[in-house]
Amino acid sequence: MQLLIAFAVIAIIISFIADKRKTLDGLKKGMMMFINLLPAIISVLILVSIALFLMPQELIIKYLGEESGITGYIFAATAGSIALIPGIVAYPMAGMLVQSGVGYSVIAVFMTTLMMVGFFTLPIEIKFFGKKVSLIRNLLFFIAALLIGSFISLFY
Amino acid sequence: MMKQFIKKNKISLAIIGNFLIFTVLSFLFDYQPGNTIFREHFFQFLKEMIFFLPVMFILIGLGDVWINRDKVEKHIGKDSGLRGIILVILLSMAQVGPLYGAFPVTYLLWKKGASIRNIFIYIGAFCTIKIPMLAFEIGFLGWKFSLLRTAVSIPAIIIIGIVMEKIIGKKDFEIKQP
Numbered sequence: 001m002q003l004l005i006a007f008a009v010i011a012i013i014i015s016f017i018a019d020k021r022k023t024l025d026g027l028k029k030g031m032m033m034f035i036n037l038l039p040a041i042i043s044v045l046i047l048v049s050i051a052l053f054l055m056p057q058e059l060i061i062k063y064l065g066e067e068s069g070i071t072g073y074i075f076a077a078t079a080g081s082i083a084l085i086p087g088i089v090a091y092p093m094a095g096m097l098v099q100s101g102v103g104y105s106v107i108a109v110f111m112t113t114l115m116m117v118g119f120f121t122l123p124i125e126i127k128f129f130g131k132k133v134s135l136i137r138n139l140l141f142f143i144a145a146l147l148i149g150s151f152i153s154l155f156y
Numbered sequence: 157m158m159k160q161f162i163k164k165n166k167i168s169l170a171i172i173g174n175f176l177i178f179t180v181l182s183f184l185f186d187y188q189p190g191n192t193i194f195r196e197h198f199f200q201f202l203k204e205m206i207f208f209l210p211v212m213f214i215l216i217g218l219g220d221v222w223i224n225r226d227k228v229e230k231h232i233g234k235d236s237g238l239r240g241i242i243l244v245i246l247l248s249m250a251q252v253g254p255l256y257g258a259f260p261v262t263y264l265l266w267k268k269g270a271s272i273r274n275i276f277i278y279i280g281a282f283c284t285i286k287i288p289m290l291a292f293e294i295g296f297l298g299w300k301f302s303l304l305r306t307a308v309s310i311p312a313i314i315i316i317g318i319v320m321e322k323i324i325g326k327k328d329f330e331i332k333q334p
Binding site: 012023033036042053084087088091094098104107127141144151155 | 169192210213214255259260292293297300301315319323324
């Protein structure tokens with residue numbers, strides 16, 4: 001994060017020296033996009049916060065451990081699609097799951113959908129890609145996650 | 157402009173307004189669920205994104221005014237082939253942040269002439285094999301898992317990119333500026 005901020009500051013300074021007007025144009029454009037997207041992002045965070053409260057992590061872990069076979073895959077994929085857990089939290093959680101006996105293939109499905117499929121972030125995605133394309137993209141990645149999981153299961 | 161902003165974000169603003177009232181009331185009457193939702197979940201998310209996103213958008217704004225369209229189009233545009241795919245995967249591996257941080261980047265790539273295929277490969281690779289994530293994954297789940305998952309994810313995201321291009325390539329698809 002600090003690295004990113006440092007990089008941005010240096011980029012702004014260099015850009016400013018090179019062309020003042022162009023830089024101001026760029027900054028204005030970037031901030032406009034941010035402001036236009038902010039309400040959607042904040043409301044997504046609110047909905048996810050409420051969802052996490054109603055369905056806490058311990059519950060997800062419990063169900064992932066209990067279900068197995070096809071049901072386990074589908075459950076993992078659905079949980080991963082709905083959840084919005086940052087990587088920093090998700091990996092330790094996955095490590096815990098493995099230690100408590102959940103198969104690597106189920107973990108692969110869960111982590112892949114967690115990263116690639118975003119149910120709650122759909123309103124944000126739709127603002128960029130439109131409804132149809134966003135839905136197709138998420139569906140394709142959902143299927144891909146199941147396939148990736150089945151592939152992993154061949155090796156464990 | 158303000159009117160347009162409100163109109164475009166009606167639902168979001170309604171959610172935010174209600175949540176604000178709910179949170180204030182929760183604090184006033186010490187309603188535990190309300191406090192937990194705000195403190196343990198919402199505030200943590202907000203903390204994570206409040207610095208990250210503005211920085212990200214500033215860089216995208218600068219990229220918009222400085223990046224040369226011809227160059228992007230040549231390297232990762234329609235006729236960039238396998239080399240374009242490799243380039244776009246390498247680019248996405250160096251990124252940080254959550255999925256919703258990747259969408260604005262795709263807007264920039266699209267505007268500068270990247271192909272549809274490469275844009276969706278970018279998203280896929282961003283989600284699955286960015287370097288900061290791989291480091292975490294190897295640490296918590298081990299080399300074997302990480303290598304296997306990466307090995308099968310790369311062809312999967314390339315295929316998805318090709319399929320997406322086939323599905324939407326002929327229509328007037330565009331990535332909108334938010």
